Amino acid sequence: MHDPLLLPLDQAELSAELGGGTIRRTVHPSGLRILTERMPGSRSASIGFWVGVGSRDEQAERGDAPGSLGSTHFLEHLLFKGTPSRDAYEIATSFDRIGAESNALTAKEFTCYYAKVRDADVEHSVQVLADMVTNSTLDASEFDLERGVILEELAMAADDLADVANERFFEVVMGDHPLGRPIGGNPGTIREARRDDVDRHYRDRYDPTTLVVTAAGAVDHDRLVELVLAALNASPEERWHTERSGAPVRRAQVVREDQDPAAAGSEPEFDAVSRPSEQINIMIGTRGFAATDPRRFAYGIMNSVLGGGMSSRLFQEIREKRGLAYTAYSFGASYSDAGLFAMYAGTATEKAEEVVELSRLELQKIADSGITEEEHADALGQIAGSTALALEDTETRMGRLARAELGSGELYGLDASLARFNAVTAGEIQAVAAHLSASPLSVVAVGDVARSGLGKAG
Missing domain, CATH: 3.30.830.10 (Metalloenzyme, LuxS/M16 peptidase-like)
Known part of the structure; x- marks a missing residue:
């Protein structure tokens, strides 16, 4: 199906x-x-x-x-x-x-x-x-x-x-x-x-x-x-x-009401939370995609390539090639009328500016040049494998039923979900990255921010 x-x-x-x-x-x-x-x-x-x-x-x-x-x-x-x-x-x-x-x-x-x-x-x-x-x-x-x-x-x-x-x-x-x-x-x-x-x-x-x-x-x-x-x-x-x-009891039928639209901001922001710490915890990102946005499948592939695992661009560039962080990844959160996209890393205070710049650059590279055929194939494999493994668990399947019922009103089986991912084109993936990179990218930093030089990073 x-x-x-x-x-x-x-x-x-x-x-x-x-x-x-x-x-x-x-x-x-x-x-x-x-x-x-x-x-x-x-x-x-x-x-x-x-x-x-x-x-x-x-x-x-x-x-x-x-x-x-x-x-x-x-x-x-x-x-x-x-x-x-x-x-x-x-x-x-x-x-x-x-x-x-x-x-x-x-x-x-x-x-x-x-x-x-x-x-x-x-x-x-x-x-x-x-x-x-x-x-x-x-x-x-x-x-x-x-x-x-x-x-x-x-x-x-x-x-x-x-x-x-x-x-x-x-x-x-x-x-x-x-x-x-x-x-x-x-x-x-x-x-x-x-x-x-x-x-x-x-x-x-x-x-x-x-x-x-x-x-x-x-x-x-x-x-x-x-x-x-x-x-x-x-x-x-x-x-x-x-x-x-x-x-x-003949109550009014439950309907999926439209929420008040979550309007996006037009300017990037920088926000610092000062805490004594050996590291700066950094998040960089912007508004993402709602749970029913048709671009969510292209976003899933883009996110896998950008920051979805140890072979992702963020992990390879920030950790493996430069040793700037123990972990670096990207993620998204989707709701009925809005979404959020973010890149995360925890790094030494003096390396914070470099990590922010590298994160922005990796997103911009996908926006400018897209992803390779090998990355595309690897991302599809990662999505297929992780989804199949998750669905072996009754708790995951129970939650899938509820989220479909309370959200979109559409229940995706494994085959239907993978068919949507497989139909995504390279151009659609690049367009998603371009949309995100062109949006106001805000930066949040938590730690000894005063020593990081990040005040001018927003």
Whole structure:
């Protein structure tokens, strides 16, 4: 199959064979969506409860209107802290006693609570995850305790200068747009967060219309649908009920709404974060490509050649030929309406200017002259191999289902994805590099910047 599997929101049931697995999808009248991929021979399953609400959906306080900054990350922690039927310890032991891998993640456009379990424990795990997501008490005493935990988490990240550079780079490139805010919040928003505001965010944004449940591996779709619907309808919180008095709840159908466009800046910026350090952590880049941009396949190949591995141009030029850094790479981040492109290296203070110039130069070379046939072939091989290896894992496939459902509405199997990459021309790759190099390239540096001479690098 060389075309993506489309996921129209007005189609209640869908079934397809894709990449050796069976994909099934149910869209309930309440707006709840459940997707599964049955993988033959698997004895485990990964299950995720995905809520289409991320850090970009938080609101600042406006006059008398309460704010919700930091609420998304707070909820990721608090939903493990207890429900009317399970306290925090019971939630933890519910997963530990079956050897499950369980966790949660907060992103800019969604939040996920998940578990990877053996096939015999799917029902138990669905019940616990559903209880957490639908019935959290957000206990006031746990709220204050978890505030301290989150502040320690942020402090740990603040000690990692590469993390600091990454967060500041998003702020610089995305500007005032909500995508520029740190996913986990900052110490200020976490200290000021109020339990009632987080609870309001939870009750306003978490319901069947924002919930997507995905599972991959040894999973039976019909049984999973039964389990999820039963768990939601058993919730003491009426907003989760998918049926009332025996009749389906006919809510407005969930739609993929256009976000406020994330307008790009017109001028490059230089931003320095002064920290005592033996190295300068540097990020150079600009706006990239949205998740649905047709140029994303050409960008994937360009990025592989520029900074996608040990044979990439950045790694070879900066580390192997000149010994200026332990690592150097490029990457991209894509969202519903915007993207970000960056090149990273950590280097000695006195070498920082040279690394910035070399990074810019390598991007410019691709913009001016493109890539070689050998580089093109190697990049396609790298993409094919890494994608195939990733799809051996049930957790990756579970996440792929959710990101397709919450994002583009298109699910790419391995063959369809590789067909798109193979169709990319050398001219399209060069055009992507030219677009990026012609954009305002901002520089963020973290370390003893005063000694680096980078003040004039922006």
